Amino acid sequence: MRHTPILPVILVLVALISLTTTASAAGFSVSKTLSGSEPFPINATLRSSINITNSQPVNITTMQLTDNYDPSKMNFSSASIPPDSINYASGILTWNNISTSIGNLSQGQSYILYVNFTPVGQGIGYNNASVTSIYSNTTQEHTNSLVRLTIGDNYENDNTYTSAKTILTDGTEQYHTFQNSSSGSQDFDWVKFNAVPGHYYIIQTQNYSNIAYTDTYIYLYASDGTTLLQENDDIDWGLIRTSKIVWLADSAGPYYVKIKNWDSEAVGGNYSISVEKQGHLALTLINPSTDSNVSPNRFFNLTARLSCINGACRDISFTLDPEQLKDDQDKLHHQEDIEADLEEDGKVDVIITIKDEDIENLEVLPEQYQQVIKEASREYKQEEVIAENPVKVKQRYRSTMNGFSAQVDRSGLQDLLEDDEITGIYYDRPVTPFISASVPFINADDVWSQQVNGINLDGCDQTVCIIDSGINYNHADFGGYGSFPNAKVIGGYDFANNDDNPFDEGGACAGHGSHVAGIIASEDSTYKGVAPGARIVALKVLEVSGSKCVGSTSDIIAAIDWCVANASRFNISVISMSLGTDSFGPNLPCDSESEAASINAAVQAGLTVIVASGNEYRGYSALPGISSPACVSDA
Structure with a gap:
């Protein structure tokens, strides 16, 4: 009697240390197992095993085995017994009668067939084993076992700091994809690097997918992998969704960086992570070599050399910026308007400017990173001034100036005038x-x-x-x-x-x-x-x-x-x-x-x-x- 093989159905596999599902008919069972943990890395060897067990009191004389796989996610590599036919386009491996290679399967006996695949596409893939058996040349039974697996990027599995992959510190981008496990566990990516003490490092992501799929959040950890040093969500919160950390190394490390997706349920998002060591700028005055006097309204020559040492120095602007002496100006501007509002309402809207902090070694960084640090310093300085003065803040300014706008009463205005960190107070004029x-x-x-x-x-x-x-x-x-x-x-x-x-x-x-x-x-x-x-x-x-x-x-x-x-x-x-x-x-x-x-x-x-x-x-x-x-x- 000729029997037509029963087509496999789609089932789901949950992966831990090994991925396993078992299906059984009345007389035998089939168990499909994948070795390893999710997400599986691309281009690695994905080893699967098919365990067939006979629980009938009679021998199984004929076993037709079909192994279906997702060809968009994996390629067939090899098997412990070569299949009789392979359909690469549809992802079907067929053994017409595996008993011819292993013999009849007696009661209680099991056989394990090993099949190897190579992951080639990221995302969720499927793998299904199906067996049709004949008992004593008279009875037919059919059963199957299917699994689902998640395939990640080239650096998987890197979900913990102990499995972190090494990243270069020359700014080279390392490309990753967020792929949660088939059980829904969030994918975390970890990288590690060694540092040179005394150098700044720029740790930055670039999002290459729509914001619905990729919104990176990065954490920098010390050598123990658990002590948090810095973290960053957005370079400009809610506007520039890539992440950046500017950090000064105080020891050699190693240091660990964890990258996660802000939306724990979003998958498939692509991004890159890079770490770049910043060099030191060295300025040497060549001429004049000693203190010199120069007459007003006369030309004179000055020669200087700027060198970048031991690292990257990008977008450097070298400018001679002589200090111009000027008289101190009164802090309070538009005094008549300010006084009129205080008399009428008891309060006034003003704009306050604050001294910029002198940041040590800021000049060694590229100009765009100087701006990032300068803005962070301004934000911290503003927090100090606001905490020490009774004001109702309206707007804060970081990119073009250091200051904020606020509503104050007469007492608050006097406190601002007496604060040495404040350089100017202006009436917030209507336009x-x-x-x-x-x-x-x-x-x-x-x-x-x-x-x-x-x-x-x-x-x-x-x-x-x-x-x-x-x-x-x-x-x-x-x-x-x-x-x-x-x-x-x-x-x-x-x-x-x-x-x-x-x-x-x-x-x-x-x-x-x-x-x-x-x-x-x-x-x-x-x-x-x-x-x-x-x-x-x-x-x-x-x-x-x-x-x-x-x-x-x-x-x-x-x-x-x-x-x-x-x-x-x-x-x-x-x-x-x-x-x-x-x-x-x-x-x-x-x-x-x-x-x-x-x-x-x-x-x-x-x-x-x-x-x-x-x-x-x-x-x-x-x-x-x-x-x-x-x-x-x-x-």
């Missing part, structure tokens, strides 16, 4: 919108057809940070996408309401931000903007207040700070502000204003800052007036 000129008026459309290096001069590949009343990002002039962010309005924030939706509400603001954005980058076929190919980041600082459209200087500084911090992320090249205060005057520049430091820092960071000069013409001693912050020197 209002200004209107902009039209595209043909400035002949912008005359250059759209012109090209530089094959690229039209229409704003393509550039992003403008528009600080205003927000943007109607659903408008057809900006693509009409109906969602935010989108391909045109690629990001933003609402500083007026402290939320993530910078929508232009209109009303008293009359769609001012959308109007300005249209003048800059409208894609309308008839009313194109100055740079219709540009992308937009919308930062809302103006909002409707009764019949007025108003904002605050403190929110403007926060928005400029945001643009600089996110310039690389969004390829921001321009900041636009069609707004200002009612202050006009001929005294230029006005670098004593509170927002001047942020504007000048943004320009130094490579951004162009465009500010409206004001709606009204005013004359002082026959000189035209100009609004603030347009009067800042670098605006």
Whole structure:
């Protein structure tokens, strides 16, 4: 009698030290086992065993064995008894009658067949063994055993510090994938490295999958693998989801880094981890070699050598920065406005600037890492000042200046004036919108057809940070996408309401931000903007207040700070502000204003800052007036 083999079904395997499932029929059982632990590394040997046991009082004379596997996740390598046929495309191994190789299987007797695979694809794979048997040439029975397994990246299994894989300290990226086990246990990846005492190390991840799958969180541990030294979630919390640790080694190690996914249930996310030792910068003055006197308004030569020693030194800027002597200035600015608010309300909104801390050996680091450390130092300094002074904090600034905005009463203001760490106190002046000129008026459309290096001069590949009343990002002039962010309005924030939706509400603001954005980058076929190919980041600082459209200087500084911090992320090249205060005057520049430091820092960071000069013409001693912050020197 000829019997047709029964097709296997899909089952699931849970893996610990070995992965095993057992299925049994009335007269025999089949057990499928995978040696090792999940996730299994790619390109390693995956050893499986198929155990067949006869529990019948008669011999099994014929056994047809089928082993099904997932060809997208593994390749067949070898077996202790070669299969009679192999279907590589479908993943089917067939032994027509294994009894011809092992003989009849008597009562109580077992036989183990070994089958080896090579994992080639990450994710969940399946493996199934199926046996059809004939007892004494008359009785047929069928049973099968299936398993599920998780295949990880090349560095698995690295779920504990004791199984950590070595990583180079030259900045080479090591690529990993988060693959939880088939039982749902979260995948942790560990790397280890030795350090040179006295050197800084940059430990950083790069996420290569959508945020739904990859949001790395890193931990740095001491040589015992359990003492936590530092940890980091996001470089810029909620905005830049990659992780970075800047750390100074005090011993040789080894040191261990654990990387996990913030979402413990997300799988399949790809990322890289790198460790880079930073070199020391050595500055040598060659000429003059001794102290020298130089006459005013005379040229003189100075020769210096800057060397990078024992490590990476990236993006170094070598600048001669002579100290300029100047008179001390009073801390308190806009005193009349501050006093008026205190008299009327008993409290006043102010902007406070703080001394930057001198950071030892900061100059040995590349410029971008200096900024990371400087911002962390500013945050710590602000915490100290805020803890020692009774203030209600509104905004904090780290990227372009060291300071914060707050509401204080008269007593709190006096405490701030007496704090030696505070360098300036400014009145948080209200700001209002200004209107902009039209595209043909400035002949912008005359250059759209012109090209530089094959690229039209229409704003393509550039992003403008528009600080205003927000943007109607659903408008057809900006693509009409109906969602935010989108391909045109690629990001933003609402500083007026402290939320993530910078929508232009209109009303008293009359769609001012959308109007300005249209003048800059409208894609309308008839009313194109100055740079219709540009992308937009919308930062809302103006909002409707009764019949007025108003904002605050403190929110403007926060928005400029945001643009600089996110310039690389969004390829921001321009900041636009069609707004200002009612202050006009001929005294230029006005670098004593509170927002001047942020504007000048943004320009130094490579951004162009465009500010409206004001709606009204005013004359002082026959000189035209100009609004603030347009009067800042670098605006």
